[in-house]
Amino acid sequence: MLEIKDLYGGYGKITILNGVNCEIHTGAITTVIGPNGAGKSTVFKAIFGLLNVHSGAINFQGKNLVGMSPAQIIAEGVTYVPQGRNVVPQLSVYHNLELGGITAKDQSMVKRRIDEVMEIFPALREHQDRKAIDLSGGQQKQLEIARALLLDPKLMLIDEPSIGLSPNLVKEVFATLQRLRDNGVTVLMVEQNAKAALAMSDYGLVLELGQVRMHDKADVLLNDPRVGRLFLGGSMDEE
Secondary structure, three states, rough: OOEEEEEEEEEOEEEEEEEEEEEEEOOOOEEEEEEOOOHHHHHHHHHOOOOOOEEEEEEEEEEEOOOOHHHHHHHEEEEEEEEOOOOOOOOOHHEEEEEEEEOOOOOOHHHHHHHHHHOOHHHHOOOOOEEHHHHHHHHHHHHHHHHHHOOOOOEEEEEEEOOOHHHHHHHHHHHHHHHHOOOOOEEEEEEOOHHHHHHHOEEEEEOOOOEEEEEEEHHHHOOHHHHHHHHHOOOOOOO
């Protein structure tokens, strides 16, 4: 579905990505892990047209996304949920969802999609008239994910979905991403909580110094002592 080839890029004259090469499988969850400063979020910004790409290609279903605007990339079927809280706190859940479809020409389609995503997230339907600020952290993250689903993406990029959440809410959000995968959405995720993320993913990708060092099935990486030693400060089976 997504193939990144010899990708170099960064901020101004500073190069962060130093020849990234990988292929993301359709209908799977792939988690990107690695130390701070490895370029994990930078890869996502490059895919979504928010970063200066110096050279290389980002091929999505056979089309190179390099040089496209975020709006064009969304139209190709890619959405992006950045890290942190990205809801409008004083707007209702329903109005936040409407914002996800603001660029759509067919607003009747947006209303239909809101109904569909609220079937996936019943808590959002229950609280659709509440202000987003009154939701729990897990519900706010569900709202961000639901909003990104409004335009029926083929690929969702989600950066640090567990940040600031309790362990129980992290499990809830991860279960949500698995349901999306089961419904046909390909998920590419950056996550610091590497052990938990790999445990619920299909594939894993280890990034270091702007390059892909390892890329394999998630359970293989989960049990590889090099991953724990190099990126987690110990064996993956250590608590």
